[in-house]
Amino acid sequence: MSQFEELLSAFEVELKRGTLTLAVLSLLQTPKYGYSLLQDLVDKNVDIEAGTLYPLLRRLEKQGILTSDWDTAESRPRKYYTLSPTGTQIFEKLRDNWRNMTRQIDQLLGGEQDGRH
């Protein structure tokens, strides 16, 4: 990897870090198991890997943002995750923050473009 690409990917990772959590929380308003959540995210063009998603779910559960439930009725046991009441509150706050933030950033980026033209 060239130095430029390395630098770019480091910034991209930093930029993405918080948004992944937000994307995951947005989809867990209804219960989902790990693999189905991964498929949903991929369908919506969210760039996430299984090795990142599964530990993230577990961490969020430990923090009390998600609750989980094993479904052993089917032939394959599945662990369903969903937002806890606290998780719902946090998700709503984060969503508002995100909207404000993107508006501000859009203004900044838009302003830059106007200046050039």
Added chain:
Amino acid sequence: MDVIDRYVYAVVKRLPEKSRAEVERELRANIEEMLPDDYEEADVHTALLSLGNPAALAEQYRETKRYLISPELYGNYIYVLKIVSVIVLIALPIAAFAEVLTDDRGDGPFDLLIRAFVQAILMAFQAAMPVFGIVTLIFAFLERADKKYSQWPYTGKPWTIKDLNEAPVSDSRSIPKSESIFSIVIGVVFGIAICFYPELLAWYSNDNGDWSSVPIFNESELRPYIPFLLALTAFSVVIATLKLIQQKWTAHLAWLNVLVNVCDIAFICTFFLDPNLVSDAFVTTFATNLEADPDSFRGIWDNSMLGLAAFLSIMMAWDGVNGLIKARKIS
């Protein structure tokens, strides 16, 4: 053993005992989901490869970052290690040479040098490694202690503008690092030499390849001084370390410095003016080598000791006053 079992084991063995069972169950369920109904070995490989390096996955599953010394403390850690290495690098050759001299096997100067060199390397492992280990342990402990005390300004309170005054600034009040390091090395080397190897401080002569030495001190006379000497050495090293940390004179430091110098002067006066301390054999050897009359030389010797004690006391007194003057410049 199944390749899935091996993968799962490679992940969970890196995790704390209590979270292993749950992570294993979750991981197996997730891997199974990724496989089609009639899966083959190749499907398993694809699934496992998409989960990535098991070590990296385990790292993601860990809740807390693990380190001995955090990036915040790392700067200070390296700084202290550097200073300690400089001290060790200066003290080691001296110690190695002393060790080789006491263990005289009648070798020539070249053999002595080689043996001193080998001894220095041996000592580097014997002495330097524990020193490095101790510094690391102290910092690992600080890491686990309350952050507010282990981070500048070390007061346990939020920093204030006033704390900035305490930071080292380069002006007439600053104490050069070299000065503090020099006094630590000299203090440690001579403290250890006088206390534990007094026979090393001697007049060395070489008669036809045979080394002989006449010790300076009467060992029995020296013994009562040793506890004081050790205490003073320790005290001086503590002060020098404080100087190294603060790097400038403050009122506290200057007064501590005066205190250690007063103790030093008291010690020097008793030590140098004790007529029985220096062995007659040494004075005689000294006189013979200067081609002076041994009987009258004892008088000259005693006067020189008086002069030396006076000179050192004046130096100490000046050092104390100098510190006070420099500290006064702050306000």
